Amino acid sequence: MTPPPDSVPLTDVDGDERALNARRAAILEAVVTEYIGTAEPVGSSHVASFPGVQVSSATVRSEMVALEREGYLVQPHTSAGRIPTDKGYRFFVDHLTGPGVLGPSQRKQVSQFFEQVHGEMETVLERASGLLSELTSYAAVVVGPSHETASIRSFQLVGLSPVHALLVVVLSDGAVEKRTIDLTTEASDDALARAGTLLASHLVGRTLTQPWAVPKSGSAEIDHLVTAAHRAVDSLEGSMEADQVFVGGPARLAESFDAVETVRSVLAILEQQLVVVSLLRDVLDRGLSVAIGTEHGFEPLSSCAVVVAPVSIDGQDLGAVGLLGPTRMDYARAMAAAHVVGERLGQRISGGHDGRH
Amino acid sequence: MTPPPDSVPLTDVDGDERALNARRAAILEAVVTEYIGTAEPVGSSHVASFPGVQVSSATVRSEMVALEREGYLVQPHTSAGRIPTDKGYRFFVDHLTGPGVLGPSQRKQVSQFFEQVHGEMETVLERASGLLSELTSYAAVVVGPSHETASIRSFQLVGLSPVHALLVVVLSDGAVEKRTIDLTTEASDDALARAGTLLASHLVGRTLTQPWAVPKSGSAEIDHLVTAAHRAVDSLEGSMEADQVFVGGPARLAESFDAVETVRSVLAILEQQLVVVSLLRDVLDRGLSVAIGTEHGFEPLSSCAVVVAPVSIDGQDLGAVGLLGPTRMDYARAMAAAHVVGERLGQRISGGHDGRH
């Protein structure tokens, strides 16, 4: 029906989708901005009244037809306004919205938080997830640094009962891990201590991921303890990652989505911490700071957008922070908040285990 | 209008509210049972068709009027059926429903769980909260044993950096707690070790709540470390309670309540672990196993019912399990599930830190 020229953007830079001419971009921006604010389909006359759009509503309409044909907008039904598609949000995030700034009161809130917060790293991360959630009113996720590179600082076997011992490992990053060991035969405190010392001499200074040979002692009793401890150390390695995930303000999901079923399924996802971590890592690894709708390839979250920011300092990976909200989220604010909190958290973590007290 | 005899229950045992005559009880039971199943107001003809009710719907109607006057039922509006009030549920729970039994598949699920689960206490409690939630499809809370009576088994100071040390305490119940200590002056590993040994000799065998005097050493450097550690130990005491709360299946709240706002506020409560613990404790202390609506005096949860069961063995308090659902929850099943899981958990906890592996 329509001749080919219609489908060619005016300032097509490379490929077919990369750029939109300025007018269409302005219209898209208006639609996204308005829809984020009102959650209602945006009509051409609303758009035409935007300061950045200096054409009549009729022109806006014809441009919107083009934007819809190219996949940036959709109409829920005829005779309704348009709402952005994931692709529309993507263009908005990539080209139309600045890095975003926090309001003064929010900046103050962040500063106060980092001045006042104290205590163990876990506490700080946990409370930071709450902060991020409060700043944005979305659900927040904070992932702490992995223990992969931390070396073992202390290694101890503590007897709990005649047939139970506790392996306690302190890492150089301040993490403490433990594992109960069942002893098939009773062990004396003395044997435990000797096995502990033997193992400590072999293990202190290594990381948990480095393989190690089981040292031999002269005594069968102690060898028995040592092999049991060896198994326990191996099992430590796998289970440590999950400890460092903190979810803040999951209750806010109920504000973000009106469909109860969506709330339920997203909450169910957040319960699976491993999934959340890998989602954030995946998005970060792809060099993105925002994943919209199906971009993260994770079906149950297709109605969500994920904003992530690394927690790092000098390129060193110390974790990540993330925000989970509806695709019609306020990307600028969310990105700004995630960025700021991620950055301050990185400074805090690297700057000492407990700056003040 | 109506003469006094109308308002006098037929078999009034003591006080004015204690008992209902058998017919009214049967009618109340029918209403509650039906409403729990359907979530819709129950009419007199439905009730009349219940096997336990051998009277006509007209008679049921007049009895329902009486039950409404006495506060056991309410009508959402004229010409609708009745729904139970909190008082109605209370009577149902106290007098009309048996202890409840789990279905065979659920019993099997519980058995399998306790056969297969292994690992640290925290892991077991966490997963038990998931089990309880799956069994009932309500949100579950598991509170682990308090560390109040546990004695200190090991006490260690580990240097992390020249100006940071980590205090690591192992308790007799297998719990490990840590606290970072800022050192205002640098301390040698040797000084740390000596301070640690000194403190260990004073503290091992005590509980965390017992007050203790700061031991004096000859050296000012060590005294300095010792007082810093003293402060850290004191701060440990207060923060340990919160660690032992596990919430399972919060996403199921979205299934239990249809109002999004209710979901949001209940989720927000569950985020505050201290509140949840004290709620459960409070209900248990009052000797109840169920708190319905406003009975727990906690306004934001007035549309919820809380089912609790102690985790104990031989009268020794090892914690509590709880379920949070709508007031129209299936009390019999919930109580049965909480009871069983609480009991098995008690056996597990007291029976060893890790029965199998």
Next chain:
DNA sequence: CCTGGCACTCGGTAGACTTGAGTGCCAGGA
């Protein structure tokens, strides 16, 4: 190539009507 105008679509709202579940009350009967 933009714009105002125009006919058209269609979701949402409001009112009238119907339906049906449920009630309260009452008179007759065991």
Next chain:
DNA sequence: TCCTGGCACTCAAGTCTACCGAGTGCCAGG
């Protein structure tokens, strides 16, 4: 005395209609 069937009444919810208005697509004129 108490239960029951009958009856008139109430009211939420569903259906149908009409209508409004926001919004669109298209077109002719500037």
